[in-house]
Amino acid sequence: MSPQPEPAAARPADASAEPPAGAFRRLRQELAESPPLWWALLYFFSLLCGYYVLRPVRDAMAASGDLAAVFPDAWIAWALAHGFALKDFVLQALFTGTFLSMLTLQPLYGALVSRYPRRVFLPALYLIFIACLVGFWWIFDRNISGRGALFFVWTAVFNLFAVSVFWSYMADVFDNAHAKRVYGYIGAGGTLGALLGPAITQLLVDRVGIGSLLLISAGFLVVCLLCIVRLRPWALLREQRSGYPASGEAMGGSMWAGFRLVANDPMLRGLALLMFFGVGVGTLLYNEQAAIVKQFYPSPSDAAKFYARIDLAINLCTILVQIFVTRWLLRRHGVGPVLLIPAFAITFGYCLLTMSPLPLLVAVVQVATRSGEFSLGKPGRETLYTRVDRESRYKAKAFIDTAVYRGGDLTYVWLHKWLALFGSRVVFAAGIAIAVGMTLSAWQVIRAQRKLPS
Template sequence: MTTPSSPASVRGLRSIVARLGVDAPSLWWSLLYFFCLLTGYYVLRPVRDAMGASGDVSAVFPPWLINWAAAHGWTLADYTLQILFTCTFVCMVALQPAYGALVSRFPRRVFLPVLYGAFIACLLFFHWAFEAGLAGRGALFYVWVAVFNLFAVSVFWSYMADVFSNADAKKVYGYIGAGGTIGALTGPGITRLLVGQVGVANLLLVSAGFLLVCLLCIVMLRSKAAAREQAQEGVASGDTAMGGSMWAGLRLVFSDPLLRGLAILMFFGVGVGTLLYNEQAAIVKRYYTTPEEATRFYAMIDWAVNGLTIVVQLLITRWLLRGYGVAPLLMLPAVAILIGFSVLAASPLPMLVAVVQVITRASEFSLAKPARETLYTQVDRQARYKAKAVIDTVVYRAGDLTFVWSHKFLAAFGSTAVFATGMGVAAGMTCGAWLVIRACRRLPAQPQAAQAA
């Protein structure tokens, strides 16, 4: 109950939650979960990006690889991102069966804490590696952060699809996304503030602290997720293993029209981001020569992206999702990116690259991402955890790998060639969005209806 002594901001928040008509504790724990997850990740992201843009190969690659490349006439500095993206894709493919086995054989109440506990243990290892100056730590850290980001965020949204129904998801996903965006704004701020005072290694401990809070949120949301699935699907999935094959996710992606459309959308969506990311990395390498300067630059880009994202999430996302469904949230980013690449192909100025980068990432986080995640509330658990993980990790990194090497070839012909090709990639993204919109029209309102059909 609201009392006269309650602050106006608290009364306002309670009023918003009451109007949403959802379980208030579940919403608050979900907001805290996503806030801490993205804060912890964005503390790490500028460090990772600075590694990828570093011109000092000895800080990134182990000595044996540097010596091997030199013996074969290769300059690793010319292929830093290509090598890192290739290694990331290989790790994603290798880990996918292990993740499939984990979610098949253990109930959610076991595999979620195990997954996050492994992430925290890795951060403690990297803290030691940076403190000790371990050779090759840069490449290892870059690949690990990419793997951590995709798996942790994918599992978060899978868990949210367990906690909230489709109707509730349309009401709250915009707000939950905004909570994550506040975390994404907080993380770079922490990095910019502390990196010069405590050093890179101790930033990893800060990130580990936020992941510990994520573990608490997982425990607090457990009963809500179990109760919803017991009522709607007749199974308390938190207490029972999912079963099925570790390869079930791959088969579902190929056989289901909706999942196949989501995979196509993801592949080409990653493509436009990768082309922009590589152009941005070339600019950073040219103008920012120290790790500290590069880290601050990437933190500023992240700040701009997330500032725009939270405005759209709070003012537009929920209104569009509830009033018009997922179609505008998927098509608007695709069309905006197509226009952006057209402008860059005509005038590839560095400032325009930065502007299109901000628009591309902000529209993905504020519009396309909530729309895609809402669709997973209408599919069964196999698709929600296994197929979704394939799309969010393997397909995502396959797009990275394809377009990072494509950029290396296209860069020889200049920025205009890169962005002209990007127009075709953006057109592929638009086609993927249309396929998803067409497939989702045939979705039942509840996942058990899909199982019965």
């Protein structure tokens, strides 16, 4: 296998000014010059395809009116004995369980990363995920009580850890200049997988049942394992060029290093705040959407199809921006626009919802919010991790992507429960303030990243 190409600085100076219309020609050129890009595209495609097969099932469980499918019988009985209806706190219970799971798993992940080399902990993580999916297939096949809550929490954990580790690995494979050229394309590969995943669910859920979909998702994770192995030579080469041992040794350090790094580094603190407020605007919209689905789509299969259509719309918008805009913006203007444009768009969307909180407009803003995050915000943030050390890349990033993310989820899901008492307009007015906080955090990151080595 040949090494990755020389950085973009060795190319003609006007390459970054190429208009978005040349995106397909540039993609063919990058694929011809960069063998690891092929494996990175296949990796992210398979990862998100496998996840998006699961996501509609997870969301349908969260919106399900069948408490016995979501919670164990003992939980339902305990709630009734203490005088409250568990059906009124479904999302709050699920998000609280997810956050507690993240707090428990974060130090375990830190210990795994500190003590074992990448060639061990990356495959081990995915093998654990595959084994869990096989276990869930057994649980769903037998309609065991409480399967919904367990699956919701596990899917959230899987999504954050698997995607966070993916981008950490990409920062090992590609340097900053290379990342600006290819991260938009890698994101587009993931979006293609995210388009196929809901389509698979919508097509097969009535034919094979929910349990069998989990085995299909496990098959995609097996492909991810193959890609991890095939990308390893380029990751080792990048480490060698950066002054790290070429043998892929364990990085060492404390399992709590992620929290310490975020607390002490201005840019990482800004990224943590950006994540916290970004989660807030998404959670408020998600909860409003869940209330609509519970009212109009009581069947789990119908709810799964509705969420699949929303995901398809989001991913269609995302891939268009990733192919035609993201790479051009990153190379021409840096991370500033890709972080600020989604923040401005979300603020504007919440202003519209405050004036007219219509269900259709909620869906439209949901599509705009998530597609802007996936196509611009996420690639912009990930390029920054190519310019930091390995502990920040794996430990601090994992802390932000898991503990901070789910801590935001927990905060805003309970905040929404209180705000919803005053109506949708109050919910969306609060969303404006959160979106402003997101914008200010993006600006803090933009200022702090200027001090990083290029």
